[in-house]
Amino acid sequence: MENFSQSGLEPNMRLQDRDKIHEQYQSVVIGVSAGGMEALSDLLPPLPVEFSWPIIIVQHLHPTQGDYLAELLCRRCAVKAKEADEKEKIQPGWIYLAPPNYHLLIERDQTFSLSVDEKVNFARPSIDVLFESAVDAYGSGLIGIILTGANHDGAYGLHLIKQCGGLTIVQDPAHAAHPVMPRSALDMTKVDHVLPIPGITRLLIELETATRYGNRAGVKTTLLEKTIL
Amino acid sequence: MQQVQDIEIDLLLEAVFLRYGYDFRQYARASVTRRVKSFLAKSGFKKVSEMIPQLLYDELFFEKLVQDMSITVTEMFRDAEFFKVLREKVIPHLKTYPFVKIWHAGCATGEEVYSLAIVLQEEGFYDRATIFATDFNQVAIDKARQGVYRLDRMKDFTANYQRSGGSWSFSEYYHARYDSVIINQSLKRNITFAHHNLVTDTVFSEMHFVLCRNVLIYFDKALQDHVLKLFYESLIHGGILALGSKESLKFSWVEKYFKDVDEKWKIFRKAG
Numbered sequence: 001m002e003n004f005s006q007s008g009l010e011p012n013m014r015l016q017d018r019d020k021i022h023e024q025y026q027s028v029v030i031g032v033s034a035g036g037m038e039a040l041s042d043l044l045p046p047l048p049v050e051f052s053w054p055i056i057i058v059q060h061l062h063p064t065q066g067d068y069l070a071e072l073l074c075r076r077c078a079v080k081a082k083e084a085d086e087k088e089k090i091q092p093g094w095i096y097l098a099p100p101n102y103h104l105l106i107e108r109d110q111t112f113s114l115s116v117d118e119k120v121n122f123a124r125p126s127i128d129v130l131f132e133s134a135v136d137a138y139g140s141g142l143i144g145i146i147l148t149g150a151n152h153d154g155a156y157g158l159h160l161i162k163q164c165g166g167l168t169i170v171q172d173p174a175h176a177a178h179p180v181m182p183r184s185a186l187d188m189t190k191v192d193h194v195l196p197i198p199g200i201t202r203l204l205i206e207l208e209t210a211t212r213y214g215n216r217a218g219v220k221t222t223l224l225e226k227t228i229l
Numbered sequence: 230m231q232q233v234q235d236i237e238i239d240l241l242l243e244a245v246f247l248r249y250g251y252d253f254r255q256y257a258r259a260s261v262t263r264r265v266k267s268f269l270a271k272s273g274f275k276k277v278s279e280m281i282p283q284l285l286y287d288e289l290f291f292e293k294l295v296q297d298m299s300i301t302v303t304e305m306f307r308d309a310e311f312f313k314v315l316r317e318k319v320i321p322h323l324k325t326y327p328f329v330k331i332w333h334a335g336c337a338t339g340e341e342v343y344s345l346a347i348v349l350q351e352e353g354f355y356d357r358a359t360i361f362a363t364d365f366n367q368v369a370i371d372k373a374r375q376g377v378y379r380l381d382r383m384k385d386f387t388a389n390y391q392r393s394g395g396s397w398s399f400s401e402y403y404h405a406r407y408d409s410v411i412i413n414q415s416l417k418r419n420i421t422f423a424h425h426n427l428v429t430d431t432v433f434s435e436m437h438f439v440l441c442r443n444v445l446i447y448f449d450k451a452l453q454d455h456v457l458k459l460f461y462e463s464l465i466h467g468g469i470l471a472l473g474s475k476e477s478l479k480f481s482w483v484e485k486y487f488k489d490v491d492e493k494w495k496i497f498r499k500a501g
Contacts (some may be wrong), residue, residue: 086446086475099475102446105259113257114446114475117264118302133259 025211026141028053028204029134031157033060034147035177037069041076042197043147044095049078051208052092053143056084056106056134058125060149063101070097084112093094098125105133121153131157140165144206145200147171149181155188162189167207169193169200178211191207237277244281244471249291251365252428253298255452259296268297299366301337301443304385305344308474309392311442311494312348316394318490319438319469320352322498329358329437334427335444336362339373340386344393345440346416347402351395351472355419359432366400374422376412380405423484427456433465439464443473450480457481461499470497 034040036059039205044055059069073081074093090096090110098104102114103125113133120126127146131154134142144161146154148171162168168191173179175196186194193203253261265277272290274280283290306312314454323329329411336342342362349355353488364370387399394455403410412445425433427444439460445453460470461483478484486501 086477087450087480102475105257105263107257107259113259115257115260116302116443116446116473117260117300129263132263136259136262 004112013066024141025053025143025207026065027134027138028055028145029131029161030057030145030147031055031131031149031154031181032053032147033123033127033151033153033178033181035148036060037072037149038177039171039197040069040073040192043201044079044081045076046201047077047079047205050093050212051205052093052212053117053204053208054090055079056104056130057096058098058104058127058130058154060123060125060151060153063124067099070095073097083115084114086112086114088112088210100125103129105129106137107119107133108137110137121151123151123153127154128157132160135160135164135166137225138166143168143169143204145171146170146182146185147197148176148178150178151181152184154181155184158185158191159189162191167192169195169203171200172196234262234277238262239251241265241277241281241284244285245291245294248285250429251295251298251426255428255449257447257449260396260447261390264297264300268294271297295366296368299337299364299369300336301369303337304342304382304389304397305340306386306389306393307341307344308494309389309394309441311471311474312344312393314393314491314494314496315345315348315471316352319471319496320354321349322467322469322490323358324352324354325438326437327357330433330435331358331360331440332433332436333360333362334425334439334460336364336373336422337366337369339369339376339422340378341440341442342373342420343376343402343412343416344390346420347390347395348393350416351397355416358419360420361423362420363423365424365426365428367424370422370424374417376417377409378412379405380408380410383410394482427459432459434463435465436463436467436468438469438471440471441473442471443476445472445476454481454483461486464499466499468499470499471495472497 062161067083070081070083070114079093079095083099084096084104088111101124103117106112107113120129131144142161144158144166146158158168170182170185170191173182176182246252246254269277272280333342349358390399403412474494476495478487486499487497488500490496490498
Protein backbone atom coordinates (compact mmCIF):
# COMPACT_ATOMS: atom_id res chain seq x y z
CA MET A 1 0.00 0.00 0.00
CA GLU A 2 3.06 2.23 0.08
CA ASN A 3 2.47 3.45 -3.41
CA PHE A 4 -0.62 5.30 -2.21
CA SER A 5 1.32 7.53 0.14
CA GLN A 6 1.29 10.32 -2.44
CA SER A 7 -2.33 9.88 -3.31
CA GLY A 8 -3.36 13.28 -2.03
CA LEU A 9 -6.32 11.73 -0.27
CA GLU A 10 -6.96 13.92 2.76
CA PRO A 11 -8.14 12.30 5.99
CA ASN A 12 -11.23 14.54 6.09
CA MET A 13 -12.29 13.18 2.68
CA ARG A 14 -12.49 9.75 4.19
CA LEU A 15 -14.82 11.08 6.84
CA GLN A 16 -17.19 12.40 4.19
CA ASP A 17 -17.18 8.99 2.59
CA ARG A 18 -18.10 7.22 5.79
CA ASP A 19 -21.33 9.21 5.74
CA LYS A 20 -22.08 7.84 2.33
CA ILE A 21 -21.12 4.24 2.93
CA HIS A 22 -24.60 3.38 4.10
CA GLU A 23 -25.93 4.10 0.64
CA GLN A 24 -24.58 0.73 -0.48
CA TYR A 25 -22.78 1.34 -3.71
CA GLN A 26 -23.27 -1.47 -6.16
CA SER A 27 -21.30 -0.63 -9.23
CA VAL A 28 -18.52 1.53 -10.70
CA VAL A 29 -18.62 3.11 -14.17
CA ILE A 30 -15.52 4.63 -15.73
CA GLY A 31 -15.16 6.85 -18.80
CA VAL A 32 -11.74 7.31 -20.34
CA SER A 33 -10.34 8.37 -23.70
CA ALA A 34 -6.89 9.48 -24.92
CA GLY A 35 -4.20 8.23 -22.54
CA GLY A 36 -6.60 5.66 -21.18
CA MET A 37 -4.47 2.58 -21.58
CA GLU A 38 -1.87 3.92 -19.14
CA ALA A 39 -4.47 5.33 -16.76
CA LEU A 40 -6.37 2.04 -16.55
CA SER A 41 -3.10 0.12 -16.19
CA ASP A 42 -2.35 2.24 -13.10
CA LEU A 43 -5.85 2.34 -11.68
CA LEU A 44 -7.02 -1.25 -11.85
CA PRO A 45 -4.14 -3.70 -11.11
CA PRO A 46 -3.87 -2.76 -7.39
CA LEU A 47 -7.52 -3.66 -6.75
CA PRO A 48 -7.60 -6.81 -4.61
CA VAL A 49 -9.09 -10.03 -5.95
CA GLU A 50 -11.98 -9.79 -3.47
CA PHE A 51 -13.03 -6.34 -4.80
CA SER A 52 -16.69 -7.10 -5.34
CA TRP A 53 -18.21 -4.18 -7.28
CA PRO A 54 -18.45 -4.68 -11.02
CA ILE A 55 -16.45 -2.06 -12.90
CA ILE A 56 -17.87 -1.07 -16.29
CA ILE A 57 -15.63 0.90 -18.61
CA VAL A 58 -16.04 2.89 -21.80
CA GLN A 59 -12.64 3.50 -23.37
CA HIS A 60 -12.77 5.34 -26.68
CA LEU A 61 -11.04 3.20 -29.28
CA HIS A 62 -10.74 3.08 -33.02
CA PRO A 63 -13.66 1.00 -34.39
CA THR A 64 -11.41 -1.64 -35.88
CA GLN A 65 -9.44 -2.22 -32.69
CA GLY A 66 -9.92 -5.62 -31.15
CA ASP A 67 -10.44 -6.71 -27.59
CA TYR A 68 -6.78 -6.61 -26.61
CA LEU A 69 -7.46 -4.12 -23.81
CA ALA A 70 -9.49 -6.75 -21.97
CA GLU A 71 -6.69 -9.26 -22.49
CA LEU A 72 -4.12 -6.79 -21.26
CA LEU A 73 -6.10 -5.95 -18.12
CA CYS A 74 -6.76 -9.63 -17.54
CA ARG A 75 -3.03 -10.29 -17.43
CA ARG A 76 -2.28 -7.39 -15.12
CA CYS A 77 -5.24 -7.34 -12.74
CA ALA A 78 -6.23 -9.52 -9.83
CA VAL A 79 -9.85 -8.81 -10.75
CA LYS A 80 -11.03 -10.59 -13.91
CA ALA A 81 -11.63 -8.50 -17.05
CA LYS A 82 -13.62 -9.12 -20.24
CA GLU A 83 -15.45 -7.41 -23.07
CA ALA A 84 -19.13 -6.96 -22.21
CA ASP A 85 -21.46 -9.33 -24.09
CA GLU A 86 -24.94 -8.47 -25.22
CA LYS A 87 -27.57 -9.60 -22.61
CA GLU A 88 -24.80 -10.68 -20.23
CA LYS A 89 -25.72 -10.53 -16.55
CA ILE A 90 -23.42 -8.16 -14.67
CA GLN A 91 -21.54 -10.13 -12.02
CA PRO A 92 -19.69 -8.93 -8.95
CA GLY A 93 -15.91 -9.06 -9.16
CA TRP A 94 -15.61 -8.40 -12.89
CA ILE A 95 -14.21 -5.60 -15.02
CA TYR A 96 -16.26 -5.11 -18.21
CA LEU A 97 -15.17 -3.15 -21.27
CA ALA A 98 -17.42 -1.76 -24.00
CA PRO A 99 -16.71 -3.45 -27.35
CA PRO A 100 -15.30 -1.09 -30.01
CA ASN A 101 -17.86 0.54 -32.32
CA TYR A 102 -20.88 -0.28 -30.11
CA HIS A 103 -22.59 1.77 -27.42
CA LEU A 104 -22.79 -0.13 -24.12
CA LEU A 105 -25.94 0.29 -22.03
CA ILE A 106 -27.11 -1.21 -18.75
CA GLU A 107 -30.65 -2.49 -18.37
CA ARG A 108 -32.75 -2.32 -15.19
CA ASP A 109 -32.21 -6.04 -14.62
CA GLN A 110 -28.46 -5.37 -14.62
CA THR A 111 -27.72 -6.98 -17.93
CA PHE A 112 -25.86 -5.35 -20.81
CA SER A 113 -27.34 -4.07 -24.06
CA LEU A 114 -25.39 -2.98 -27.10
CA SER A 115 -26.42 -0.54 -29.79
CA VAL A 116 -25.09 0.77 -33.09
CA ASP A 117 -26.97 4.05 -32.77
CA GLU A 118 -25.39 7.21 -34.08
CA LYS A 119 -22.25 8.42 -32.35
CA VAL A 120 -22.72 10.61 -29.29
CA ASN A 121 -20.08 13.32 -28.74
CA PHE A 122 -18.40 11.90 -31.86
CA ALA A 123 -17.88 8.66 -29.97
CA ARG A 124 -19.17 5.08 -30.13
CA PRO A 125 -19.02 3.75 -27.47
CA SER A 126 -20.00 6.95 -25.71
CA ILE A 127 -19.42 7.53 -22.00
CA ASP A 128 -22.61 9.59 -21.68
CA VAL A 129 -24.70 6.72 -23.10
CA LEU A 130 -23.25 4.25 -20.58
CA PHE A 131 -23.55 6.62 -17.62
CA GLU A 132 -27.12 7.66 -18.42
CA SER A 133 -28.34 4.07 -18.61
CA ALA A 134 -26.29 3.14 -15.52
CA VAL A 135 -28.11 5.84 -13.55
CA ASP A 136 -31.44 4.29 -14.55
CA ALA A 137 -30.20 0.86 -13.46
CA TYR A 138 -28.38 1.70 -10.22
CA GLY A 139 -29.72 5.07 -9.07
CA SER A 140 -27.72 6.36 -6.11
CA GLY A 141 -25.81 3.07 -5.86
CA LEU A 142 -23.43 4.17 -8.58
CA ILE A 143 -19.87 5.48 -8.53
CA GLY A 144 -18.90 7.42 -11.67
CA ILE A 145 -15.31 8.16 -12.63
CA ILE A 146 -13.94 10.34 -15.44
CA LEU A 147 -10.27 9.91 -16.36
CA THR A 148 -7.91 11.35 -18.97
CA GLY A 149 -9.24 12.33 -22.40
CA ALA A 150 -9.21 14.99 -25.09
CA ASN A 151 -12.97 15.50 -25.60
CA HIS A 152 -16.12 16.33 -23.64
CA ASP A 153 -17.81 12.94 -23.49
CA GLY A 154 -18.92 11.87 -20.02
CA ALA A 155 -19.44 15.34 -18.53
CA TYR A 156 -23.22 15.15 -18.91
CA GLY A 157 -23.34 11.54 -17.70
CA LEU A 158 -21.35 12.33 -14.59
CA HIS A 159 -23.69 15.25 -13.93
CA LEU A 160 -26.64 12.82 -13.97
CA ILE A 161 -24.88 10.47 -11.55
CA LYS A 162 -24.37 13.34 -9.13
CA GLN A 163 -28.00 14.46 -9.54
CA CYS A 164 -29.24 11.00 -8.63
CA GLY A 165 -27.11 10.84 -5.50
CA GLY A 166 -24.26 8.69 -6.77
CA LEU A 167 -20.61 9.30 -5.97
CA THR A 168 -18.59 11.27 -8.54
CA ILE A 169 -14.83 11.14 -8.97
CA VAL A 170 -12.65 12.90 -11.54
CA GLN A 171 -8.96 12.40 -12.22
CA ASP A 172 -7.04 15.51 -11.21
CA PRO A 173 -6.51 17.34 -14.56
CA ALA A 174 -3.06 18.41 -13.37
CA HIS A 175 -2.08 14.73 -13.31
CA ALA A 176 -3.99 13.59 -16.41
CA ALA A 177 -2.20 12.86 -19.69
CA HIS A 178 -5.05 14.73 -21.44
CA PRO A 179 -6.83 17.17 -19.11
CA VAL A 180 -9.72 18.25 -21.38
CA MET A 181 -12.15 15.50 -20.44
CA PRO A 182 -11.61 15.72 -16.66
CA ARG A 183 -11.85 19.51 -16.90
CA SER A 184 -15.12 19.54 -18.81
CA ALA A 185 -16.56 17.12 -16.24
CA LEU A 186 -15.47 19.48 -13.47
CA ASP A 187 -16.96 22.47 -15.31
CA MET A 188 -20.37 20.86 -15.34
CA THR A 189 -20.53 19.23 -11.92
CA LYS A 190 -19.38 19.92 -8.39
CA VAL A 191 -17.90 16.46 -7.99
CA ASP A 192 -17.18 14.62 -4.75
CA HIS A 193 -13.49 13.90 -5.37
CA VAL A 194 -10.72 15.19 -7.59
CA LEU A 195 -7.75 12.87 -7.24
CA PRO A 196 -4.72 11.52 -9.05
CA ILE A 197 -5.01 7.87 -10.11
CA PRO A 198 -3.45 6.30 -6.98
CA GLY A 199 -5.87 8.30 -4.83
CA ILE A 200 -8.83 7.02 -6.84
CA THR A 201 -7.66 3.42 -6.45
CA ARG A 202 -7.22 3.88 -2.72
CA LEU A 203 -10.62 5.51 -2.34
CA LEU A 204 -12.32 2.66 -4.22
CA ILE A 205 -10.60 0.05 -2.07
CA GLU A 206 -11.52 1.87 1.13
CA LEU A 207 -15.15 2.35 0.16
CA GLU A 208 -15.58 -1.18 -1.09
CA THR A 209 -13.91 -2.72 1.95
CA ALA A 210 -15.97 -0.54 4.28
CA THR A 211 -19.18 -1.50 2.50
CA ARG A 212 -18.38 -5.18 2.75
CA TYR A 213 -17.39 -4.82 6.38
CA GLY A 214 -20.52 -2.74 6.97
CA ASN A 215 -22.66 -5.43 5.41
CA ARG A 216 -21.19 -8.10 7.64
CA ALA A 217 -21.60 -5.86 10.68
CA GLY A 218 -25.21 -5.29 9.63
CA VAL A 219 -25.88 -9.00 9.39
CA LYS A 220 -24.25 -9.58 12.76
CA THR A 221 -26.32 -6.88 14.41
CA THR A 222 -29.54 -8.29 13.02
CA LEU A 223 -28.62 -11.77 14.22
CA LEU A 224 -27.71 -10.42 17.60
CA GLU A 225 -30.99 -8.56 17.93
CA LYS A 226 -32.88 -11.68 16.99
CA THR A 227 -30.97 -13.69 19.54
CA ILE A 228 -31.78 -11.18 22.26
CA LEU A 229 -35.46 -11.16 21.32
CA MET B 230 -39.06 10.05 -10.47
CA GLN B 231 -37.35 7.47 -12.62
CA GLN B 232 -40.12 5.00 -12.02
CA VAL B 233 -42.81 7.42 -13.14
CA GLN B 234 -41.01 7.87 -16.44
CA ASP B 235 -40.90 4.10 -16.84
CA ILE B 236 -44.67 3.96 -16.46
CA GLU B 237 -45.03 6.74 -19.01
CA ILE B 238 -42.86 4.87 -21.52
CA ASP B 239 -44.88 1.69 -20.98
CA LEU B 240 -48.09 3.60 -21.68
CA LEU B 241 -46.64 5.28 -24.75
CA LEU B 242 -45.46 1.98 -26.27
CA GLU B 243 -48.84 0.39 -25.51
CA ALA B 244 -50.65 3.30 -27.18
CA VAL B 245 -48.44 3.08 -30.27
CA PHE B 246 -49.05 -0.66 -30.53
CA LEU B 247 -52.82 -0.46 -30.09
CA ARG B 248 -53.21 2.49 -32.45
CA TYR B 249 -50.71 1.64 -35.19
CA GLY B 250 -49.64 -2.00 -34.69
CA TYR B 251 -45.97 -1.10 -34.30
CA ASP B 252 -44.71 -3.11 -31.36
CA PHE B 253 -41.71 -1.75 -29.47
CA ARG B 254 -42.76 -3.29 -26.16
CA GLN B 255 -40.19 -6.07 -26.35
CA TYR B 256 -37.32 -3.89 -27.42
CA ALA B 257 -34.27 -3.69 -25.14
CA ARG B 258 -35.45 -1.05 -22.73
CA ALA B 259 -32.32 1.06 -22.22
CA SER B 260 -32.15 1.98 -25.93
CA VAL B 261 -35.89 2.63 -26.15
CA THR B 262 -35.63 4.93 -23.14
CA ARG B 263 -32.81 6.86 -24.81
CA ARG B 264 -34.74 7.26 -28.02
CA VAL B 265 -38.01 8.24 -26.40
CA LYS B 266 -36.17 10.81 -24.30
CA SER B 267 -34.40 12.27 -27.31
CA PHE B 268 -37.70 12.37 -29.22
CA LEU B 269 -39.28 14.11 -26.22
CA ALA B 270 -36.52 16.74 -26.19
CA LYS B 271 -37.26 17.59 -29.84
CA SER B 272 -41.03 17.41 -29.50
CA GLY B 273 -41.58 20.49 -27.39
CA PHE B 274 -43.46 18.49 -24.75
CA LYS B 275 -42.22 18.31 -21.18
CA LYS B 276 -43.28 14.82 -20.17
CA VAL B 277 -43.36 11.51 -22.04
CA SER B 278 -47.02 11.00 -21.14
CA GLU B 279 -47.94 14.37 -22.70
CA MET B 280 -46.97 12.97 -26.08
CA ILE B 281 -49.51 10.14 -25.90
CA PRO B 282 -52.63 12.08 -26.98
CA GLN B 283 -50.66 13.65 -29.83
CA LEU B 284 -49.44 10.21 -30.93
CA LEU B 285 -52.97 8.81 -30.86
CA TYR B 286 -54.50 11.55 -32.98
CA ASP B 287 -51.67 12.81 -35.17
CA GLU B 288 -50.34 10.23 -37.61
CA LEU B 289 -47.55 12.49 -38.81
CA PHE B 290 -46.29 12.85 -35.25
CA PHE B 291 -46.30 9.06 -34.97
CA GLU B 292 -44.36 8.77 -38.25
CA LYS B 293 -41.69 11.01 -36.78
CA LEU B 294 -41.49 8.77 -33.72
CA VAL B 295 -41.04 5.70 -35.93
CA GLN B 296 -38.14 7.42 -37.67
CA ASP B 297 -36.49 8.08 -34.32
CA MET B 298 -37.18 4.59 -33.00
CA SER B 299 -35.62 2.94 -36.04
CA ILE B 300 -32.50 5.00 -36.53
CA THR B 301 -29.99 2.51 -37.76
CA VAL B 302 -26.65 3.88 -38.57
CA THR B 303 -25.07 1.76 -41.21
CA GLU B 304 -22.26 1.96 -43.70
CA MET B 305 -21.01 0.05 -46.69
CA PHE B 306 -18.78 -2.88 -45.78
CA ARG B 307 -19.15 -2.21 -42.05
CA ASP B 308 -16.91 -4.88 -40.41
CA ALA B 309 -14.78 -5.33 -43.51
CA GLU B 310 -13.55 -8.71 -42.30
CA PHE B 311 -17.11 -10.05 -42.23
CA PHE B 312 -17.36 -9.51 -45.98
CA LYS B 313 -14.03 -11.21 -46.48
CA VAL B 314 -15.43 -14.25 -44.65
CA LEU B 315 -18.54 -14.02 -46.83
CA ARG B 316 -16.35 -14.32 -49.93
CA GLU B 317 -14.28 -17.16 -48.52
CA LYS B 318 -16.79 -19.30 -46.63
CA VAL B 319 -20.36 -18.42 -47.61
CA ILE B 320 -20.31 -17.70 -51.35
CA PRO B 321 -18.57 -21.01 -52.20
CA HIS B 322 -21.34 -22.83 -50.32
CA LEU B 323 -24.07 -20.82 -52.05
CA LYS B 324 -22.46 -21.58 -55.41
CA THR B 325 -23.37 -25.24 -54.94
CA TYR B 326 -26.97 -24.21 -55.69
CA PRO B 327 -28.03 -23.30 -59.23
CA PHE B 328 -30.03 -20.36 -57.93
CA VAL B 329 -30.28 -18.73 -54.49
CA LYS B 330 -32.72 -16.57 -52.58
CA ILE B 331 -31.28 -14.19 -50.00
CA TRP B 332 -33.21 -12.33 -47.33
CA HIS B 333 -31.56 -9.26 -45.87
CA ALA B 334 -33.72 -8.44 -42.83
CA GLY B 335 -33.48 -4.97 -41.31
CA CYS B 336 -31.67 -3.43 -44.26
CA ALA B 337 -32.31 0.17 -43.12
CA THR B 338 -31.07 2.60 -45.78
CA GLY B 339 -29.49 -0.14 -47.87
CA GLU B 340 -25.73 0.36 -47.56
CA GLU B 341 -25.19 -3.23 -46.53
CA VAL B 342 -27.45 -4.69 -49.26
CA TYR B 343 -25.36 -2.97 -51.89
CA SER B 344 -22.19 -4.22 -50.20
CA LEU B 345 -23.56 -7.74 -50.47
CA ALA B 346 -24.54 -7.14 -54.10
CA ILE B 347 -20.99 -6.01 -54.89
CA VAL B 348 -19.51 -9.13 -53.31
CA LEU B 349 -21.92 -11.34 -55.29
CA GLN B 350 -21.09 -9.49 -58.50
CA GLU B 351 -17.33 -9.83 -58.00
CA GLU B 352 -17.66 -13.50 -57.17
CA GLY B 353 -19.53 -13.97 -60.45
CA PHE B 354 -22.71 -15.04 -58.71
CA TYR B 355 -25.01 -12.03 -58.84
CA ASP B 356 -27.09 -13.27 -61.76
CA ARG B 357 -27.98 -16.43 -59.89
CA ALA B 358 -29.20 -14.57 -56.80
CA THR B 359 -32.39 -12.78 -55.81
CA ILE B 360 -32.16 -10.53 -52.77
CA PHE B 361 -35.15 -9.54 -50.67
CA ALA B 362 -34.21 -6.52 -48.60
CA THR B 363 -36.71 -5.60 -45.89
CA ASP B 364 -37.20 -3.10 -43.11
CA PHE B 365 -40.15 -1.89 -41.00
CA ASN B 366 -39.25 1.73 -41.66
CA GLN B 367 -40.84 2.80 -44.96
CA VAL B 368 -38.77 5.96 -45.25
CA ALA B 369 -35.58 3.91 -44.89
CA ILE B 370 -36.80 1.42 -47.49
CA ASP B 371 -37.49 4.22 -49.97
CA LYS B 372 -33.98 5.58 -49.42
CA ALA B 373 -32.51 2.12 -49.82
CA ARG B 374 -34.36 1.67 -53.11
CA GLN B 375 -33.05 4.99 -54.43
CA GLY B 376 -29.49 4.12 -53.40
CA VAL B 377 -28.43 7.74 -53.07
CA TYR B 378 -25.73 8.49 -50.52
CA ARG B 379 -23.63 11.44 -49.50
CA LEU B 380 -20.44 11.77 -51.50
CA ASP B 381 -18.34 12.51 -48.40
CA ARG B 382 -19.09 9.04 -47.01
CA MET B 383 -17.49 7.33 -50.00
CA LYS B 384 -13.96 7.76 -48.69
CA ASP B 385 -14.68 5.59 -45.64
CA PHE B 386 -16.75 3.16 -47.70
CA THR B 387 -13.91 2.75 -50.18
CA ALA B 388 -11.41 2.04 -47.39
CA ASN B 389 -13.82 -0.51 -45.89
CA TYR B 390 -14.27 -2.10 -49.30
CA GLN B 391 -10.55 -2.48 -49.79
CA ARG B 392 -10.11 -4.01 -46.33
CA SER B 393 -12.89 -6.47 -47.15
CA GLY B 394 -10.78 -7.97 -49.91
CA GLY B 395 -12.31 -5.95 -52.73
CA SER B 396 -9.82 -5.51 -55.54
CA TRP B 397 -11.90 -3.74 -58.17
CA SER B 398 -12.29 -0.04 -58.58
CA PHE B 399 -14.95 0.91 -56.05
CA SER B 400 -15.95 4.08 -57.88
CA GLU B 401 -17.21 1.92 -60.78
CA TYR B 402 -20.21 1.01 -58.60
CA TYR B 403 -21.73 4.50 -58.41
CA HIS B 404 -22.14 7.79 -60.22
CA ALA B 405 -21.28 11.00 -58.42
CA ARG B 406 -23.39 14.09 -58.93
CA TYR B 407 -22.84 17.25 -56.87
CA ASP B 408 -22.66 16.14 -53.22
CA SER B 409 -24.28 12.77 -53.79
CA VAL B 410 -23.66 9.44 -55.39
CA ILE B 411 -26.19 7.04 -56.85
CA ILE B 412 -25.60 3.29 -56.85
CA ASN B 413 -25.50 1.71 -60.32
CA GLN B 414 -28.67 0.20 -61.69
CA SER B 415 -26.78 -3.02 -62.45
CA LEU B 416 -26.38 -3.64 -58.69
CA LYS B 417 -30.06 -3.01 -58.06
CA ARG B 418 -31.64 -5.22 -60.67
CA ASN B 419 -31.88 -8.39 -58.56
CA ILE B 420 -32.82 -6.66 -55.31
CA THR B 421 -36.45 -6.42 -54.22
CA PHE B 422 -37.06 -3.88 -51.47
CA ALA B 423 -40.10 -4.50 -49.29
CA HIS B 424 -41.74 -3.41 -46.07
CA HIS B 425 -41.57 -6.15 -43.44
CA ASN B 426 -41.80 -6.03 -39.66
CA LEU B 427 -39.83 -8.78 -37.90
CA VAL B 428 -41.93 -8.37 -34.78
CA THR B 429 -45.38 -8.73 -36.32
CA ASP B 430 -45.02 -10.19 -39.83
CA THR B 431 -44.48 -13.81 -40.90
CA VAL B 432 -41.78 -15.87 -42.59
CA PHE B 433 -40.20 -15.68 -46.02
CA SER B 434 -39.92 -19.13 -47.53
CA GLU B 435 -37.15 -21.27 -48.99
CA MET B 436 -34.30 -18.88 -48.30
CA HIS B 437 -30.71 -20.03 -48.90
CA PHE B 438 -29.15 -17.19 -46.93
CA VAL B 439 -30.56 -14.89 -44.25
CA LEU B 440 -28.56 -11.83 -43.27
CA CYS B 441 -29.62 -9.80 -40.23
CA ARG B 442 -26.86 -7.88 -38.53
CA ASN B 443 -27.13 -5.62 -35.48
CA VAL B 444 -30.90 -5.82 -35.31
CA LEU B 445 -31.32 -8.46 -32.60
CA ILE B 446 -29.26 -6.41 -30.14
CA TYR B 447 -32.22 -4.03 -29.90
CA PHE B 448 -34.63 -6.79 -28.83
CA ASP B 449 -35.20 -8.50 -25.49
CA LYS B 450 -34.55 -12.24 -25.17
CA ALA B 451 -38.12 -13.32 -25.89
CA LEU B 452 -38.31 -11.21 -29.04
CA GLN B 453 -34.87 -12.40 -30.17
CA ASP B 454 -36.15 -15.93 -29.80
CA HIS B 455 -39.26 -15.12 -31.84
CA VAL B 456 -37.19 -13.61 -34.67
CA LEU B 457 -34.64 -16.43 -34.69
CA LYS B 458 -37.51 -18.87 -35.05
CA LEU B 459 -38.67 -16.81 -38.03
CA PHE B 460 -35.21 -17.12 -39.60
CA TYR B 461 -35.03 -20.82 -38.81
CA GLU B 462 -38.36 -21.41 -40.55
CA SER B 463 -37.41 -19.25 -43.52
CA LEU B 464 -34.20 -21.14 -44.26
CA ILE B 465 -33.86 -24.28 -46.31
CA HIS B 466 -31.92 -27.20 -44.84
CA GLY B 467 -28.25 -26.25 -45.22
CA GLY B 468 -29.12 -22.55 -45.49
CA ILE B 469 -26.86 -19.89 -44.00
CA LEU B 470 -27.67 -17.39 -41.24
CA ALA B 471 -25.43 -14.37 -40.59
CA LEU B 472 -25.90 -12.22 -37.48
CA GLY B 473 -24.00 -9.21 -36.10
CA SER B 474 -20.65 -10.02 -34.52
CA LYS B 475 -21.98 -9.31 -31.01
CA GLU B 476 -25.15 -11.32 -31.51
CA SER B 477 -25.55 -15.02 -30.85
CA LEU B 478 -27.85 -18.01 -30.81
CA LYS B 479 -26.77 -18.78 -27.25
CA PHE B 480 -30.04 -17.93 -25.55
CA SER B 481 -32.33 -19.47 -28.14
CA TRP B 482 -33.75 -22.97 -28.57
CA VAL B 483 -32.83 -22.79 -32.28
CA GLU B 484 -29.13 -23.03 -31.37
CA LYS B 485 -29.16 -26.82 -31.57
CA TYR B 486 -30.35 -26.68 -35.18
CA PHE B 487 -27.39 -24.62 -36.38
CA LYS B 488 -23.70 -25.38 -36.87
CA ASP B 489 -20.91 -22.79 -36.84
CA VAL B 490 -19.56 -21.63 -40.20
CA ASP B 491 -17.55 -18.79 -38.69
CA GLU B 492 -17.54 -18.37 -34.94
CA LYS B 493 -16.15 -14.84 -34.79
CA TRP B 494 -18.51 -13.35 -37.36
CA LYS B 495 -21.54 -15.29 -36.17
CA ILE B 496 -22.26 -17.16 -39.38
CA PHE B 497 -24.23 -20.40 -39.03
CA ARG B 498 -25.55 -23.21 -41.23
CA LYS B 499 -28.94 -24.76 -40.62
CA ALA B 500 -28.27 -28.42 -39.94
CA GLY B 501 -31.48 -29.74 -38.46
